[in-house]
Amino acid sequence: DVKVTQSSRYLVKRTGEKVFLECVQDMDHENMFWYRQDPGLGLRLIYFSYDVKMKEKGDIPEGYSVSREKKERFSLILESASTNQTSMYLCASRGSLKGYTFGSGTRLTVV
Amino acid sequence: AQSVTQPDIHITVSEGASLELRCNYSYGATPYLFWYVQSPGQGLQLLLKYFSGDTLVQGIKGFEAEFKRSQSSFNLRKPSVHWSDAAEYFCAVGADNNDMRFGAGTRLTVKP
Numbered sequence: 001d002v003k004v005t006q007s008s009r010y011l012v013k014r015t016g017e018k019v020f021l022e023c024v025q026d027m028d029h030e031n032m033f034w035y036r037q038d039p040g041l042g043l044r045l046i047y048f049s050y051d052v053k054m055k056e057k058g059d060i061p062e063g064y065s066v067s068r069e070k071k072e073r074f075s076l077i078l079e080s081a082s083t084n085q086t087s088m089y090l091c092a093s094r095g096s097l098k099g100y101t102f103g104s105g106t107r108l109t110v111v
Numbered sequence: 112a113q114s115v116t117q118p119d120i121h122i123t124v125s126e127g128a129s130l131e132l133r134c135n136y137s138y139g140a141t142p143y144l145f146w147y148v149q150s151p152g153q154g155l156q157l158l159l160k161y162f163s164g165d166t167l168v169q170g171i172k173g174f175e176a177e178f179k180r181s182q183s184s185f186n187l188r189k190p191s192v193h194w195s196d197a198a199e200y201f202c203a204v205g206a207d208n209n210d211m212r213f214g215a216g217t218r219l220t221v222k223p
Contacts, residue, residue: 003159004154033210033211040215040216041215042115042117042201042213042214042215043155043201043203043213043215044213045210045211045212046114046208053155058210090154090155100145100157101209102147102154102155102156104153104154105153105154
């Protein structure tokens, strides 16, 4: 089975810090995605990538950036964390449309 | 752009009762439709998906969903709910070479 691993389950960061959320997949998938999940809002797409060094903005990219230097790794970066970025962050990987697989999520708290 | 509406934020059913979770979508072409389940503290698990063909789709854990193009709906059903089905359920729509969009989710509570 495809495995998507998010490096941290829980993170607590201070306002203004630069935060890196890491995601690694082990099935050579080209497509990777970052979503944030908030109560009552479901999952909202932040950024996605169709290939190494390629990135596309999703619906809510403001305050975030991403890095895809290697095919298996897709990093989400909060340039200067703010309290409104406290959320659950979910990474997903897709080899074909039928193959979306999600990581377990990182719950980020910004204080 | 595609969008998904789940009209029910929270549903409570008794164990053993039937369940239907509603999902309506908006998309210009034939959509690919999904239902995911998320247990507390967990990631999302795919329950079932529809791409084409038979409009009644069977999934894991005894769930099924029916695609109704005329109603732009993809409702999830289960004939008899178990306590372990308590979770949050997300409907999603996608298309080939395109990313997925999710509904806001429906939280299911199961009463003993």
